[in-house]
Amino acid sequence: MLSLCILIFLSLQIVEGVVNCDGQADGNYEVTCLGYTNCHDGVATDVDCYDGKLYNPTSNQCDDPIYPPCNIDRDCSGTPNGRFPDMETNCTSYYTCSNGIFFGHNFCNPGLVYDQIKQLCNWPHNVSPPCGTSTR
Template sequence: MQTCLLLLSALAAYLVSADECVGKNNGVFEIGCRAYVVCHNQHGTIHHCADPPALNTVYNSRTKSCDQPHNVPAPCGSWRDCSTLPDKRYADVTTNCTSYYTCQGGTYFGHNFCNPGVVFDENMQICNWPGNVAPPCGTAGTGR
């Protein structure tokens, strides 16, 4: 059973990393503030930046590697105190809600970005069209 789970886990990791590089040239591409993928010949390897309690690192698009947050511009270089926040994703209003950050067990797990044209909907916990999201992130109920 354990061997089967390991095989399924490895296959899932391969499929996810392979999908990240379809249609992309060789190179390094940001997945979110805490991960990036190295693509070569339409196949990729996903790299995750260190999680606490190790050094807290985030992806630096200038160096194309993980780096200390103070060397990285916002939003990835921003750090949130999750020690008193409930487990969930939070819209980042400093990016006009085009990104969100995750708190789990009092630990900050970094920013992720919504696709262009959508904003983060804290109620649904997904990126959504602005017309479906209440202010301050969207325009739902405002007549716009």
């Protein structure tokens, strides 16, 4: 029984410690429409949006569900599996489709845009239009 309790405790530590705020600027990280991790003075605090609220990228907190992209549901039926840029946010966020199911929106860190070819957030000068400015 003791070993089970230790295993559960260690599992919780792994899950809760996803964002390491040491050396990070104060701000929100790992942002989704349903929550984010706030780093302040090197300390991470997980914030979940409750009561029908969703992340508002303008105020950087949970708010009424009227702000894109969180207020936009995507129809992923017939869409290949993958992540796709949200054009409504100038590619500063993206959404995920898998097996015809919409899995929600995620945000890139400030200054980055979604690179559909590499399937990650990247600097605009490394990303082809319409999301970036690369001419390669």
